Amino acid sequence: MLQKENATKAIFSITPFTLLDYPHKAACILWFTGCNMRCLYCYNPEIVLGKGKISFDEVLSFLTTRKNLLDAVVLSGGECTMHKNLIPFVEQIKALGFDVKVDTNGSHPEVLQQLMHKELIDYVALDFKASESKYKQVTQSDLFSAFEKSLHLLLQNKVPFEVRTTFHSDLIDEPELRSMIRYLESKQYSGNYYIQHFVNEVKTLGDLPRSSREIEKNAFTTRTIQVNFRG
Template sequence: MRCGYCYNPEIVLGKGKLSWEHVQDFLISRRRLLDGVVFSGGECTIHPQVIPFVSEVKKMGFEVKIDTNGSRPEVIRQLIEENLLDYVALDFKAMPENYWKITRSDLFASFEKSLEILIPSKVRFEVRTTVHSDQLTARDLQAMETWLRGKGYAGTYYLQHFRGDKQTLGDLGESKKQTLKTESGVWRN
């Protein structure tokens, strides 16, 4: 994906690299100081070694969270089946009609499948959306929450306002303030 608000452009563009040995050494030095490890990105599930890496981190005694856009449901399913996940943050970018505009991808069906895998699982997870007023309106966000509830998601739907205080993949500019009435209350950014 190429979301304009992505705050890790160096990773998405292939410039952020660490060796697995470096990561292992760091984690070993932090045993009993850290409780868990977050696999993020870009998109962590596209890494060809993500499952063995997560498995190694679990063997070290850490809890594991992944931040994912849901584009690789088969990886999420395998991580769940192998009991390797403690928490998932699933990014809900947009409904199908806005998905390309925001992500430059056609991966909505993959996101939907990931959600369908997570809902009946025993893995704790949240759904969240990054909001920029030029990309998503209050009406869009209300439709997204209604769709989520219709799919059976009963958790908190987190909306995170685009801050624009770091370099991102796109030049989005300021996001205008919005007020949104949701099923679970009122959100203001």
């Protein structure tokens, strides 16, 4: 059965080396196809809408050649937790000795729970797309409650994680960002909150104008949350 699962082509591409995507570790990135959101600012439309090109077996063969050269594997996308064979695949990655980071929109808390219960992941980056009132506008989905469940799971677990938001000035203004920070505080989240600037001049799922960076001039850090702008 595992042989059949591993033949499934769920990966769009592999970034063979990065020092930026997993804190303090040399890693590669596996870009999973498909996503259950359609965020207007998404700059990976070919991954979200495209088909997989690389099988799990091919990934494992690649990773075998990277033992003792890489520390970790980042599962990104798209949305990696959508894939039904993810857990046995991650078990095989862990068996090779790699740490595993998951980039997720939080839409499958049950998968996160299984991964944490089996001690298969070492770090999580959770995308906080928008407040509940603006979530559908930004993501074209009704998945805020799933995101909230994922946040609660991470807060109750020992797996290190970060919360991050992609910022586009037409979608998130200062009051919205402050509302999102208050929401995190209300959930007793503390630590770093990363704001990733939208990359202008790239192809995206939505037809968006240029995004302004004026918001960086304002102070958002609170007593418990350190707001950091990226990009």
